[in-house]
Amino acid sequence: MATLTVNFKNNSGLPDNLVSIGFVSGSTSAPFSISYPDPNLTQPLELEIQPLNQTKGAGNWYSLTDLSNGISISNFSGRIYVAYGQTWSVLNAGYEPAQNITDVNFFLRYDKMELTFNGNPADVADLTSIDYWSIPMQLETFLNGVSVQTDNGIKTGKTAEMIYSQLSAITTPPQSGLQNAIAAVVPGSFQQAPTQPGTGFARIIGPSSYPPIGGVPIIPYALFSNYIDYLIQDFGPGTTSGQVIPGLGNGTIATIAGHFNGVGPNVPTTGPQSAQSYNFTASVNSSGDITLTGTVGSVTGTTTIVYKKSDLISPSGIYGANAPFSINGGASQNPANDVYGWITGDLLAGFNIGAIASATKINSVQVGTMESSKWFTLPDTSLFNNLQQNSLYYNQYAAILQQLSDAYNFAYSDRFSPVLVSLDPSTVNTLQVSLFNVTTSS
Structure with missing residues (x-):
């Protein structure tokens, strides 16, 4: 042994x-x-x-x-x-x-x-x-x-004193x-x-x-309400698609798409824990609720996932990576170890690092136009204030620790570094x- x-x-x-x-x-x-x-x-x-x-x-x-x-x-x-x-x-x-x-x-x-x-x-x-x-x-x-x-x-x-003083300041x-x-x-x-x-x-x-x-x-x-309000103002219902960032606007704020590798050493062949691709359009309404509309490989037809603004800005939401959601109008549920938890991780990670509706260009491509799975290929030195000029539009706590420590600084740190x-x-x-x-x- x-x-x-x-x-x-x-x-x-x-x-x-x-x-x-x-x-x-x-x-x-x-x-x-x-x-x-x-x-x-x-x-x-x-x-x-x-x-x-x-x-x-x-x-x-x-x-x-x-x-x-x-x-x-x-x-x-x-x-x-x-x-x-x-x-x-x-x-x-x-x-x-x-x-x-x-x-x-x-x-x-x-x-x-x-x-x-x-x-x-x-x-x-x-x-x-x-x-x-x-x-x-x-x-x-x-x-x-x-x-x-x-x-x-x-x-x-x-130094530890740097961490102490910079975290304290925010x-x-x-x-x-x-x-x-x-x-x-x-x-x-x-x-x-x-x-x-x-x-x-x-x-x-x-x-x-x-x-x-x-x-x-x-x-x-700082609560993420400021970030969501910005998304409503510049990309929400009634705004012109493509006016700020190509493909975004009139409610659309991101594309949440990628591949989920499944759960465990013996990955199931069917169901939400099986390996499968997903492709969603993320949109924001005038109340700040986020809706994902698109497809999940294991499900026939269109799937709709809704996140309420009040749940997103709660400490357990975007910050805590545990924002509840409803699927196709069903009961509210928390992220689990399945494809819906992975999709939620894409969305919440995007908020934490400031990738959603980011106009920053990396290799001549604006980050806001990328599919969410591409965000995780970005250098960790390109996140946070490099994606959003306004410090209210990313996780300031994680941004400071990312520069000073190798420790987990938010729930999806391991997707980036x-x-x-x-x-x-x-x-x-x-x-x-x-x-x-x-x-x-x-």
């Missing part, structure tokens, strides 16, 4: 006993097999790691003092949490902290990475800042001591226009050293982590996770 050795390198400035690690499985039914050498024995005895949030209480946290000789993973798919100073407590079985001021763990400093290892060639790890940004990390893989691949939470030549003052919105920086009071920027620093919350509009805390990031580190056991047998301080460069 293949195993993966994971070592933790502490560059945080904190002593090992104040840096804690916890393991949260992505599924209660998935295999979970992680062990570590007993640090108190001369002849190491392998001890079994327990899931962090299995039962209510303090949680199964392991300090770096315990894990000084690393861990050995045989089967695990989920999140590895890191906490500086005080660890978050488990409020109930299966709990993970909510980015909400009513959560008792809200003001603590923690972060996470994601990893899947079951001894398969497709196994991967990644850094993610989609939900929030807090603890800078670095992933580096090795085969028999030789470095294979590196994923930098802070890109070479950049919600100070708040841009959402909603009453009582506050900056996305979470101050806190907890044991840590050295002193962080601000009066204690826990996290900067990403735009997708806020509750629905009307909830607390109130999202301070490599953010995954391979854990193929034929080419990798060790993963090193380096942990940094917010004022430290990797």
Whole structure:
């Protein structure tokens, strides 16, 4: 059976006993097999790691003092949490902290990475800042001591202070226009050293982590309502087709088209999880609702998919990649792992990077005229402010992180640039996770 050795390198400035690690499985039914050498024995005895949030209480946290000789993973798919100073407590079985001021763990400093290892060639790890940004990390893989691949939470030549200050600036003052919105920086009071920027620093919350509009805390990031209003004004019903961008106008805002490769190693031959092509015209109405009209390979006739503006501008919508939709007038549903989820991903990714109705020319072709699948061939340096001059017409949070970090910055980062580190056991047998301080460069 293949195993993966994971070592933790502490560059945080904190002593090992104040840096804690916890393991949260992505599924209660998935295999979970992680062990570590007993640090108190001369002849190491392998001890079994327990899931962090299995039962209510303090949680199964392991300090770096315990894990000084690393861990050995045989089967695990989920999140590895890191906490500086005080660890978050488990409020109930299966709990993970909510980015909400009513959560008792809200003001603590923690972060996470994601990893899947079951001894398969497709196994991967990644850094993610989609939900929030807090603890800078670095992933580096090795085969028999030789470095294979590196994923930098802070890109070479950049600093964590750059990330902190630039992310902080886009919600100070708040841009959402909603009453009582506050900056996305979470101050806190907890044991840590050295002193962080601000009066204690826990996290900067990403735009997708806020509750629905009307909830607390109130999202301070710019809402995509400005982008949608622009689409209505310049390309909505009654405007002249082709006046601004060829093929767009009189409601038409994009072409959502491409090929879905299907789901799983044994792809079904029929149904929404089968491999198939799709071709839709995206249009906006005067209310800002988006409608896709066209064809899906597995379905006979015309298919219509509708996204309401209120759902798109909600934090879970365009930002969170989970905007609900209805198909052919049916009940509202959320994106799933099927062709409709993939199509939705095209549309929402287009909003996030600013590709929809972009007049920018790449290789003499205006991006707004491209089929959506072509957007994913664009260089990652050509996205965001290179596609739209108005900063309200793309995901500002993702745009900043894209320049400074290799981590996931929004849900579809991997469609545009490599953010995954391979854990193929034929080419990798060790993963090193380096942990940094917010004022430290990797």
